[in-house]
Amino acid sequence: MTAKIRLFVDHPLGASQSVPLDRDQAHYLFGVMRQAQGAKIALFNGRDGEWIATVVNAGKRSGELLCETQSKPLQTPPDLWLLFAPIKKARTDFIVEKATEMGAARIIPVQTEFTNAERIRQDRLQAHAIEATEQCGGTFVPEVSDLQKLDRMLDSWPADRHLLFCDEAKVGETVRVQDLPQGPWAILIGPEGGFSPAERARLQNNACAHSISLGPRILRADTAAVAALTLWQQHLGDWT
Numbered sequence: 469m470t471a472k473i474r475l476f477v478d479h480p481l482g483a484s485q486s487v488p489l490d491r492d493q494a495h496y497l498f499g500v501m502r503q504a505q506g507a508k509i510a511l512f513n514g515r516d517g518e519w520i521a522t523v524v525n526a527g528k529r530s531g532e533l534l535c536e537t538q539s540k541p542l543q544t545p546p547d548l549w550l551l552f553a554p555i556k557k558a559r560t561d562f563i564v565e566k567a568t569e570m571g572a573a574r575i576i577p578v579q580t581e582f583t584n585a586e587r588i589r590q591d592r593l594q595a596h597a598i599e600a601t602e603q604c605g606g607t608f609v610p611e612v613s614d615l616q617k618l619d620r621m622l623d624s625w626p627a628d629r630h631l632l633f634c635d636e637a638k639v640g641e642t643v644r645v646q647d648l649p650q651g652p653w654a655i656l657i658g659p660e661g662g663f664s665p666a667e668r669a670r671l672q673n674n675a676c677a678h679s680i681s682l683g684p685r686i687l688r689a690d691t692a693a694v695a696a697l698t699l700w701q702q703h704l705g706d707w708t
């Protein structure tokens with residue numbers, strides 16, 4: 469049984485579970501995607517895996533689906549956080565979308581000394597993570613946090629979590645991921661202006677931090693995020 473359309477619902481999923489649709493979801497499924505009663509849709513909620521459900525009621529402003537069988541179990545990504553300094557809106561959206569596809573478990577926008585953004589729209593970024601999960605076939609939606617101060621995060625950094633400090637000052641050095649230990653990790657990507665000398669000094673003194681070069685060229689923050697996620701996933705994550 470296949471279903472092409474995947475939809476995130478914030479509702480429990482299980483055998484014979486009825487799932488009501490809100491106005492936006494009904495509009496999307498029946499108005500935009502032209503689905504009708506009897507259609508099969510793949511549903512996920514980030515907790516119960518993916519379920520094939522049949523449309524039993526297709527209204528203009530509401531609807532109802534009935535779960536039949538589980539088509540995928542919940543697949544949780546490795547324990548990897550992505551910390552990044554938000555940049556321009558479209559590039560920040562890109563980072564959240566790509567981090568979701570690449571399998572980050574948590575996405576944390578951080579304010580560094582040279583970060584321009586004062587605030588972010590957490591709800592919009594979370595919606596991007598949901599959309600990216602719908603599109604990439606995932607069943608787990610990473611939580612996007614509200615903007616955190618990097619300093620504060622480092623004040624209370626969990627001692628068991630390694631930090632992959634992507635340091636532009638290491639540009640041109642050999643990229644070394646083969647010596648990194650296993651365990652919970654976080655990747656840290658700076659803003660367009662890079663890290664301040666004080667931040668760099670502080671990170672260098674942090675026992676959890678491992679600074680790393682991302683090759684011979686300076687990458688834009690969005691490229692750097694994807695490159696670091698690739699290296700990490702290939703070496704320590706679930707790509708192997």
Ligand code: SAH
Nearest residue numbers: 634635636657658660662681682686687692
């Ligand atoms: N304006 C800075 C570059 C910032 S690039 C400068 O010219 O030096 C944005 C972020 O991407 C950096 O803070 C770093 O986290 C990451 N990054 C980009 N290129 C990198 C590289 N070659 N090695 C390590 N990190 C890099």
